[in-house]
Amino acid sequence: MADDHIQAEAPVEGDYELDNVTFSPVLAAVRSGNSAALASALGPLHPADIADLLEQVDQPTRRALVALSGREFDGEILTELDEGLRQEVVGTLPPEVFADAVRDLETDDVVDLIEDLGAPQQAAALGALGDADRVAVQQSLTYPAESAGRLMQREMAVAPAHWNVGQAIDYLRKNNDLPEQxxxxxxxxxxxxxxxxxTLGRLMGSPRKVPLVDIVEDSFRTIPARQDEAEAAYAFNQYHLISAPVVDDGGRLVGVITIDDAVAILEEEHEEDILRLAGVGEGRLSDRVLATTKRRMPWLAVNLVTSILASLVIAQFAQTIxxxxxxxxxxxxxxxxxxNAGTQSLTVAVRSMATKDLTSANVWRVIRREALVGLINGMVFAAVMGIVGVVWFGMPLLGVVIAAAMVINLFIAGLAGVIIPVVLDKMDIDxxxxSGAFVTTVTDIVGFFAFLGLASLVLL
Amino acid sequence: MADDHIQAEAPVEGDYELDNVTFSPVLAAVRSGNSAALASALGPLHPADIADLLEQVDQPTRRALVALSGREFDGEILTELDEGLRQEVVGTLPPEVFADAVRDLETDDVVDLIEDLGAPQQAAALGALGDADRVAVQQSLTYPAESAGRLMQREMAVAPAHWNVGQAIDYLRKNNDLPEQxxxxxxxxxxxxxxxxxTLGRLMGSPRKVPLVDIVEDSFRTIPARQDEAEAAYAFNQYHLISAPVVDDGGRLVGVITIDDAVAILEEEHEEDILRLAGVGEGRLSDRVLATTKRRMPWLAVNLVTSILASLVIAQFAQTIxxxxxxxxxxxxxxxxxxNAGTQSLTVAVRSMATKDLTSANVWRVIRREALVGLINGMVFAAVMGIVGVVWFGMPLLGVVIAAAMVINLFIAGLAGVIIPVVLDKMDIDxxxxSGAFVTTVTDIVGFFAFLGLASLVLL
Incomplete structure (x- = not known):
């Protein structure tokens, strides 16, 4: 870093992490069944932190805490909660508390909340809403799951394009129906x-007579309601949007997405990528043992099949061994x-595809690069292993065989690490x-075949 | 999903991906050296897209494009560019174009840009700025690298706490020195x-006589200037902040961080996590072959050492084999x-630590869960492999040995997958x-030792 000489000290790690100091009074209140103490312990906490707390305690404590909160239970906690726990917590809430909680939320949060609930809970939530909000929520639900239409809120500030600054300011100052933010x-x-x-800032800073069209922002772009929510979130990140209007198929305004929703989606996408790459699929820390076991099992089963394939290769060379x-x-x-080398290439490729940095424009250059990187690293570690083979077992030919197998396998690893995800993407598969499965199958099979095959040819 | 019956179709994948349709006119203009055609091809593109384009073409094309842009080169492109390419592109720019580019940027973007540049380029950038901006940039640079102080902008809207709505509105409407957004x-x-x-929206919607303190937001929280930027970004995500004031050690206001900066940091942190887990460390798609090879080599070297350790275990049982x-x-x-099982546990643990969902409050429950999940999956696949062993090799005792080794190894994998990252975190290591290295070393060694050791005891 060019600035190493300027700085003397490292930045300070903050402590947003919930710790026992935060937890203790809450847990003590729950254990003693003291609702006043619970209210005062939860009081200073943000709903997002209370949701984290609910995720981190065990199920009996969670139920006891929710029951003890009674009518004090804040609806925002539900929207902050892991999807896997929402149904459980909503089931614990008395109906009137749930209805209050739903009424406190913005329509986009209601949509996000109820799309994961069962039909009776959905109906209860919709019944709690006023007519206007209920219609807004139901309309959002007509858009496909995980689309921009599900993510948008209906509350927004709109003005005719021919107005001037003064008209807009007067309208905003008279209107009582504006969104919270x-x-x-x-x-x-x-x-x-x-x-x-x-922007409101530009509006405030401009004389009353200026036409609104003279102070518009370059960053303006609309989001189609049927667009995948991950694509919409990508646009927020790529173009530094704060909010964006959502339009229907006819280009008419139907809602607005704000950046906080986009950030939540970006986080989900990252979670998905990192967990899928590791062969975990989905899964939350709050899931219980059996749910977690079942969810991981298919990935292990795939791995079992592919490692048996690799073993079949080894079995062909049983005599040589x-x-x-x-x-x-x-x-x-x-x-x-x-x-290892294949996982390196794979991860870089998958991550670059998520950020749209790996495209048809540079895919051939990247494939060539990864193959070359594999080849060069293969030659370096071939030299090392060749020497280890000779020194350890005193067989120069064995050194040659392991060196050659290493070059072949790392070269193939680099190729497979890019080509496999690119081909999957072309087939519209994430x-x-x-994950590990495909790429390590290739490198296991190639590795065993190259090493044992060469050994059979050279040593026998 | 509870709403599967409501939706009929999948959301539409957008196409923010840069494709050859976008690229062709730009590349044609560069090839023909036609600067007017280049300007009109780049005109409709966002600086972030132009930066992506520069990252995706090869180096000679990149240099030719920058040279052909001449004075039209937009300073924002530099802030959007991969850190690894900034120095190269800045080096290609004529000094007066670079000075223009720097002058167009907000102070936080200038800080972000020049902290990665060499001393002469830093001096040129600082020299291009007016006195006020230069002082602001230099002050930001006195904060540690990767701290909130480096991330903040100096431009902000401030009012005394005793003002009312009318005073604030009048002040904003008279002030010409407000930030762009x-x-x-x-x-x-x-x-x-x-x-x-x-919020500006609340200000606009309130009568002139209302004291500002009556319409403040609950979400208010300040960020210490010396706080780690990743912690500050976490606070934005967790508490849905749009902007937050930054304070010095004495609690005085020194700047403001906005959500677009926080989102950029969150993205960087994800990139770091996913690449480190895969043993890639850093690295950009635009890095060249030798740089990439060198960067991946240490991780492969660690893997070589650990896999030799596993081989030493095997060597102890050469007679049995x-x-x-x-x-x-x-x-x-x-x-x-x-x-595989170890990587699953590891990834869930690392990800949960990044989102602060795995804390001292639930670490023992999570360790117990992962060990149990490993144990149960171990028993399931032990049964499968026991049968495979018997059927394939016709040796019942071999089936028993592989089944027992499988249970032991998957149990240890679940434990190691959580305990290793937790211990590293306690030691202040990311x-x-x-990554793969530690956990698969454990599972390789335990796996080979359990399987071959049991085989020696039982079969010999």
């Missing part, structure tokens, strides 16, 4: 199609190095699902 | 310590299943650095 005024044409937006046990000792090294 | 007015006490903030070659065929299966 908004950052832009959306300008629409007479057919309710959004054409631009103006029986003669040279050194082969059995060394063969896992070749496979392990290939698996490339992160390639 | 702002969402809150920060209220300060007479010693410039921030005490609350008011020579008698029963089936052991060599089956042993990679035990190791591979353990590695738990993502545990």
């Amino acid at each position: 908004f950052y832009h005024i959306i300008l629409v044409d007479p057919r309710m199609r959004p054409v631009a937006y103006v 029986a003669q040279f046990v050194a082969l059995a000792v060394l063969m896992p090294i070749v496979a392990s190095m290939g698996g 490339p992160a699902l390639a | 702002f969402y809150h007015i920060i209220l300060v006490d007479p010693r410039m310590r921030p005490v609350a903030y008011v 020579a008698q029963f070659v089936a052991l060599a065929v089956l042993m990679p299966i035990v190791a591979s299943m353990g590695g 738990p993502a650095l545990a």
